[in-house]
Amino acid sequence: MTQIPKVMKAIVLTGPGEHELREVPVPQPRAYEVLSKVRAVAICGSDPEIFQGGLAGIWPPYYPFIAGHEWAGEVVALGEGVTNLNIGDRVAGEPHKGCGFCENCKAGRYTLCMNYGNSQSGHRHYGFVNDGAYAQYAVHSANTVTKIPDTVSFAEGSLGDTAAVSLHGLELTGITPGGTAVIIGPGPIGLLAMRLAKAMGAAKVIMVGRRSRLEASQRLGADMVVDFEKVNPVEVVREITQGRGADEVFECSGAAGTLTQSILMVKKGGKISLLGVPGAEVQEPVPFKQIVHDEIMITGSRADPNTMWRAIEMIAAGKLNVQDLITHKFSLDSYQEALDVFINRKDGAVKVIIEPNERE
Template structure:
């Protein structure tokens, strides 16, 4: 292993989820670096809705927290050590972390769909620890270079931006597309910006919260809709992206898609819901899910560096590593959008 002139410490601080609603700051060993990995000193970590869900419920579907777990998967930092098989020139470089390790040999990986690898190891998904700590490791090719003009916080948010990129790709957005997005939370706002960057000329965002509608109006939306008072089903869009997980939003959004259109499910909602099958069948709609992403980090870097997607302005709160519990509860504030954990603080 090759290290910086100042060798990393032997131990580090880590915020550990010990049970639903309980996190503790612990001292843990700095992770060992395998031959194909780099060791990264974490500079910024975004708080994702999945982190909050694990914190409050202790599970997401079949993924159950049954032992102590470090949360956080939206991360960026600086390479401080490199494995024997990694170019040591990468040490000292700022990187955005693609927080997953596929097997690379299964049928899905070989077909280029590594996000669907059945043996995926993903940060902050039981039993794999995440990045609410001072140091993490990742395979070197999943530590992506960050342009000098991009902040550490924005680099950490390449991960939710990757979700928006993947959703827009699945929605087949292109020049002149008309798209409806349900939900003006972090993913909805990021997806609205991404849709405009993909060429969509009409980006309609639906959300019942006035403050969120006002916010997304400044970040990509060409029109905002209050679903409580306006008829979403009459919008006649080419694609619908659900970033809310709300059953009424999903059902009305499907009804808003015109013939041969596409529905993309991003938000986490109910396990089972009733869908308007005649609408889907008679309009020949394509309904697909989003499960993480594949090959999106270079696109994310380009969109942010060019200014087509703005991420820094989405950050509404920052917390140190000792206050991760408060960071995971920050969404209780009405003006909260994106919370960042800074492990150095």
């Protein structure tokens, strides 16, 4: 059995834009929580803003704070009442835990918990509102961790959350078998949406983006890539589909103008799922009449309610490759370099992983 030390290393945010590697006490699991030894934690597109403090007061609500939510590791201690996990289990985590009592939580929609941010209610949003996994050990509610089989590496497990986010976004609209899906934004969520759309039966997946990430999507299996800096993606999609439009559009960039583009490139009766998180300042006038007359369905998509275990099953079964999205791995000591590589997309960086304990 693993000896649990009293102190651990963690990346501690001490104020907006200020962070350092520090020794802090290893947290203790309370009832229905587990303590895990973190073996891999992937840097998320939302992490740089949390580090910079652009949303300080909300994400995080306090300092000092430990961010990080895309993690995998080993369970090393159980809080009282935990029956679904054992010490030694290999697991992957998701960031949201609902209060469990509000109408949305009771309906299984716990990423839309009515008590969001109210930790008193039992709600948790690890790495955003509550301490997360950029540390050697982390405590999580036992219902936010999913077992991973021995055949799935910790690094792959740490991509389970991203894959599960993409899966939720796709499930909200469904995928038309034999149809054409467009994905705007070839970041990690868009790339995994691309692979899942194919696995779910799309005949053609068109990626819209630019530069190195668009190139990456081509390498990683896109049927077609559209560079929006060179051509009008709406015209290209209409052309490819003989004027018909795409069956589904998945907006994974959050960039201004892409909602309108999505509406203009989807077919009559088509569906649009919005996964990319825009800045609060992004406001967009939309072709209202076309949405009405063409019965276009548009849905927002938040995180990964109830999709994590299926994302892990797909990875384990070889139906979803995440391995080749992992471009870099760093130790906890080199986290500054890891952030730099991720933020500045150095050497074709897609997913950058930090390994806080033994390296895989």
